[in-house]
Amino acid sequence: GQQLNQSPQSMFIQEGEDVSMNCTSSSIFNTWLWYKQDPGEGPVLLIALYKAGELTSNGRLTAQFGITRKDSFLNISASIPSDVGIYFCAGHLENDMRFGAGTRLTVKP
Amino acid sequence: ETGVTQTPRHLVMGMTNKKSLKCEQHLGHNAMYWYKQSAKKPLELMFVYSLEERVENNSVPSRFSPECPNSSHLFLHLHTLQPEDSALYLCASSQVPLGHANTGELFFGEGSRLTVL
Numbered sequence: 001g002q003q004l005n006q007s008p009q010s011m012f013i014q015e016g017e018d019v020s021m022n023c024t025s026s027s028i029f030n031t032w033l034w035y036k037q038d039p040g041e042g043p044v045l046l047i048a049l050y051k052a053g054e055l056t057s058n059g060r061l062t063a064q065f066g067i068t069r070k071d072s073f074l075n076i077s078a079s080i081p082s083d084v085g086i087y088f089c090a091g092h093l094e095n096d097m098r099f100g101a102g103t104r105l106t107v108k109p
Numbered sequence: 110e111t112g113v114t115q116t117p118r119h120l121v122m123g124m125t126n127k128k129s130l131k132c133e134q135h136l137g138h139n140a141m142y143w144y145k146q147s148a149k150k151p152l153e154l155m156f157v158y159s160l161e162e163r164v165e166n167n168s169v170p171s172r173f174s175p176e177c178p179n180s181s182h183l184f185l186h187l188h189t190l191q192p193e194d195s196a197l198y199l200c201a202s203s204q205v206p207l208g209h210a211n212t213g214e215l216f217f218g219e220g221s222r223l224t225v226l
Contacts, residue, residue, distance in 0.1 A: 042218050
């Protein structure tokens with residue numbers, strides 16, 4: 001099946017820095033979603049994007065649905081220690097939903 | 110009360126044991142899912158239930174057996190597992206099933222960490 005390529009696999013940043021991660025696919029999706037998983041918890045939805053080219057913000061988070069419908073990125077501005085966790089992208093088309101392998105974010109105070 | 114609750118949170122079992130994982134959703138959703146999460150891998154969809162009927166089984170070995178007695182409860186029965194089955198098992202729900210004008214928004218439980226010795 002189609003794979004989502006999520007990068008980077010991990011990031012180590014200083015508190016206050018901005019973060020950028022992305023997801024690409026060989027196939028198109030109708031919806032792109034970004035989830036965050038805190039240690040010992042299940043993933044929680046951060047942002048959902050429904051339209052090619054859409055740019056959506058949720059606090060310090062900004063995500064975009066690529067115009068080709070084959071990619072998406074997530075930016076986090078002014079990172080704080082509680083941003084630590086694993087961020088997953090997911091692409092959805094009809095009855096198919098695929099997840100990326102995740103970006104593990106570590107924030108050093 | 111959290112939207113999707115899973116029990117137990119941690120389970121250690123031998124290869125000959127029989128155990129079950131339980132999931133309950135309090136969101137009034139109509140679809141429930143089991144996912145397997147292994148380190149550094151994408152989430153793997155195992156089973157999907159829509160209105161209590163199984164609609165997808167992604168070639169999961171028969172040693173995993175799901176049960177959905179009603180729209181709020183989902184079980185995963187485990188029997189004769191292998192060490193490579195050790196993983197975090199996540200339950201999720203959505204308001205409508207995938208493919209039915211679904212937006213792709215899933216609500217996950219906290220997971221059951223399974224270790225098979």
